[in-house]
Amino acid sequence: MQIQVNTSMDPDSLQTLMLLRNSRERLRERVKGEIIFAKPLLLFQERGIIYPNTINIIQGKTGVHKSRLVEAICATLLAREPGHSPNSIGFSRVEPAQRFRVLYVDTERNERDQFPFALQQIKRMAGFGMGDEVPEFDFFSLIQVPRLRRYQALELYLTLDLERVPGVETVVVLDVITDCVANFNNPDDSMLLLDFLNQQISHHNITFVCVIHENPAGGDKPRGHVGTELMNKSSSQVQIAFEQDSKRKETELIKVTTLKNRVMAKQPPVYMRFDADRHELVLAEEELIRQGEDDRRTKLSQGTLLSFLSVNLKEPIASGDLLSLVMDEFDCSRTTALARVKELLQEGNRQLISANVTGPRLEKQRRGRNEFYSIVIPN
Template identity: 40%
Template sequence: MKKIMNIDKYKQCLNPEQISGVVHEKDNLAKILATQEKIQSNSCKTIAFSSPIITYNETGIIFPNTINIIQGKKGVHKSRLTEIFCGLMLQRDITQSGHRFLGMKRNAMQKSVVLYVDTERNINDQFPYAIQKIKLLSGYSIEDKPENLDYISLIDIPRSERFDTLNEYIKRFRTRYEIYNLFIVFDVVTDCVENFNDVRESLRLVDMLNETINTYNVTFLCVIHENPSAGNDKGRGHLGTELNNKASQVIQIGFEKDNQGNDTDLIRLKFLHSRNTKRLDPIYVQYSEESKGLVLASSDFINEKLAMKKSKAQIADIQNWLTDNLKDPKSKKELIEMITEAFDCGSRIVEDRLKELDDKGFIERFTVGKSAHYKLIIPF
C-alpha cells in the first residue's frame, strides 16, 4: 500500500512560496467546512429572517447585512437622497414626521452608526454642508458632533491607493463600533477603485463588501452614476454590473420626462430590484428650494407632470387614425409600429392609448395563437 506523507514532512520538501500556498489552501478548506457546518445547522431549524432597517408603507426597503445601490444620471440629486437615508438612520426622535424622510421609517429597535465616505465634493464647503444637512435632518444642530456619525473624504488619496486606504479605515471603524449596526455609504463607489472597468479591481471591491456583510454587522449603501448614454440605465463600468448582481435593493432616481423627452421637475424613485420583498411602486418627489433638499411631491403636482407625457398622440387623434387604417384586424406588434411611426411617439404611449380605446369599446383585443391582435368594433 502506498504510504501517505504527513503534511509536516511534505512541507519540508517545499520552498517558502510553496509552503505558503499549502497553508493558504488549508485555511480556505477550513473556511469552506466551517461555512458548510453553519449552513447545515441553519437549514435544520426555522429561519428567522432579519427585520428591515428601513421601511416604506410597511414594506422593507433596506435590510441588515446587505449591499444596496442608489443609481442615476448626473445631476439627479443622488447625494441628496443619500443624505435622507443617513438622516433617517440617525434620527433622534423616532416619533418625528416621516415626511422629511419621504415617508420612510427606520427600525426603532436597532441603533446604528453611519459612516459616510465621500469621493467627489470639496472639503471646504460642499462636503461639510452635506454633513450639516444630515445632522439637521436627524434632529441635531450644526454645532453638534453626534457620536454615531462618522465621515471621511478620499478626495486627497490617489486612486491607486484608495481601496487599501478605505479597507484599512473600515476595519478601524468596525473595531471602534463593533457592538452597533454599521451603515456605510460610498458616494460615489466607482471612485473607490482606480479603474471601475477593470474586472480584477471591481471584483476585489465587491468581494470585500460581501465578506464584510457576511462576517460583521454591516450594511452598505453604494451611490453610482449610470452610463451617460440615453436609454442605458446600468451603473457605470464592470463595477456597476457586479454590484447590481450582488445588490439586495437597487433604487433609481431620475427626472420624469415630458412628451418631447425633456426633464420635468418631477423626480421618480424607482425600485429596480428588490431581493427581499415585492418590488415597490415608485415614490415621486421634487426638489425644494426652501429646504434645499427633496420632499414628497403633491398628488396635483404628480398628475400635472405625468399628464405632460401623454399630450403627444392624443386619444382623439389615435381614434381617427384607427378609423382610417384599421379596416382589417392587425397584430398588436404591427399596429404599435405603425402608430409610433405615424405620430412620432414611444411604444408605451401607444400601448396606453390602445388600452384606453379597448376599455371604451372602440376597439377589441383578441388573440390568435399566442399573439395579441386588435380590430375595430362596428358600429363605432
C-alpha cells in the first residue's frame, strides 16, 4: 500500500508522515535478507553485556562504587594495547583491535579533584600516562550548568559532537542521568530525555551507559520517573550493592548483579571489593566470599549448628524432625535449615577431617526409605 502525501497538511503532520514512511521503507528492505545480530561491544565475565546502539543502566544506592564500576568499563573500551587487560573484574572487548570514543558526562563530583582523579584513574587503567593525550577520550561536567538548562546543554553538545566525528563508535556515560533533566520525577522531562537517547541510538553509532541511584527507601528500583522509563528502554541493567550481614549491616563484600540482559541469559552475580591502595574494584577472594556467606547467616553458621546438635542430638533423628529442630531453635526457614545441614555434612566434616579434628561430626544413614542423622565422635 502506497502512503499518499497530502501537500495541504500542516508541516508537523507532513514531517511525521514522512518519518513513518521512511521507517516502513527501511524495514521492508531489512526483512528481505538474513538478520545478523550485532556483536557486543563489551563482555562481562565472558558474556555479552553492552551492545552497540543501546541504552544501559548501572544502578545502586549512594556510595556503592557505581562510578568505579563505570571506570573499569571506560578503561576497557579505551585500552591502549589490544591485549591489555585494564581491570581484574571481568570486562573485556569482543574486538580487541577496535577503537572506541568515550564521552564521560559527570553531574556530581567537583572539578577540582574528585572528577579529575576519576579521569586519571581511567587513563591509568587503560595503560596511559597521566600526561598522555587520549584523543578518543572526552569528558565534561554539567555541575556548573543550571539544572533547568542541563538537558539543552547535553543535547547541543552531543548533536554537535556526533556531527564532528560521524561514523565512529561512541559510548556516552551519563553519571548520573537524573541530574541531566530539570525534574527526574516529571514525566514530560523524563520522556524528553529518553526520547532523545532513543533517537541518537537509532541514527548514530552511539551507546549510552546511564548511572542512576536507586530509591533510598529500599528495593532495586532506579530513582524517579527517569528510572522507570530507563528500565523500560534499557537493554542491560546492572546493579551494584554492598552485601549485608545477618544484622543488615553492610560488609566490604560487593555484589554485582545483572538484573536484565535482553540478549544473553541471566548470569550469576559477581563478587568484588574495593581496593583502597589501587582505588579500584577488584574481584573478591574466595575466603572473603565465604566469610560474607557466613556473616549473612551468623545465626546458623556451621560451628554454631554443630555445637547445638552435639548437645541436643542424643540419638538418631529423622531428617524431617531434624529440620524442625533446627528451624525452631534458629528461627530460620526450612530451605536455610536444609542448606546448612547439607553444608555441615559435606564441607564441615571435610574441614574437620583435613584439620585432624577428632571431635563430634554430623553423619547421615539411610534406613529403608528414610534418612536419619546422628552425632558421632570418630575413634
